[in-house]
Amino acid sequence: MELVNPGFGLIFWMIVSFGIVLIILGKYAWRPILNSLRERERSIDEALLSADKAREEMKELKANNEKLLEQAREEQDKILKNARETSDKIIEDSRNKANEEANRILETAREQIKNERQAAMSELKKQIASISIEIAEKILIKELQSPENQKKHIEELVEKIKIN
Numbered sequence: 751m752e753l754v755n756p757g758f759g760l761i762f763w764m765i766v767s768f769g770i771v772l773i774i775l776g777k778y779a780w781r782p783i784l785n786s787l788r789e790r791e792r793s794i795d796e797a798l799l800s801a802d803k804a805r806e807e808m809k810e811l812k813a814n815n816e817k818l819l820e821q822a823r824e825e826q827d828k829i830l831k832n833a834r835e836t837s838d839k840i841i842e843d844s845r846n847k848a849n850e851e852a853n854r855i856l857e858t859a860r861e862q863i864k865n866e867r868q869a870a871m872s873e874l875k876k877q878i879a880s881i882s883i884e885i886a887e888k889i890l891i892k893e894l895q896s897p898e899n900q901k902k903h904i905e906e907l908v909e910k911i912k913i914n
Contacts, residue, residue: 894900 894903
């Protein structure tokens with residue numbers, strides 16, 4: 751029954767030993783334990799703050815990346831549009847130059863044909879004149895073989911000259 755009703759001395763020495771243990775623990779163990787708990791709490795708070803800060807930075811980076819992607823798309827569209835316009839312009843310029851060159855070649859060919867036609871006409875006239883002279887010469891030689899025909903022909907020519 752002594753366990754149920756402890757004696758006054760036992761309670762006194764238990765309180766004294768418990769007090770000594772409390773004083774020793776308070777002096778040597780609780781402060782370092784409380785300090786380490788406070789340090790741990792502070793490091794956890796700092797970690798949470800840095801995680802929040804990192805999360806915000808990630809949101810900003812994501813927004814910046816989206817802006818950069820949009821700008822890149824716009825730049826790509828501009829470049830493609832400029833490339834299309836440049837290629838269309840080059841094609842149009844080439845087409846115009848080809849047409850101009852074709853027109854110039856046609857004009858040169860027409861001019862050459864005209865010059866060759868004139869040269870051919872001149873040559874033809876010369877040949878016709880030469881042939882005509884030869885024919886006239888042969889006819890005159892044939893007709894003027896006799897002295898009577900020569901005399902008659904001279905008289906006709908003199909009369910024509912007098913008339914003029």
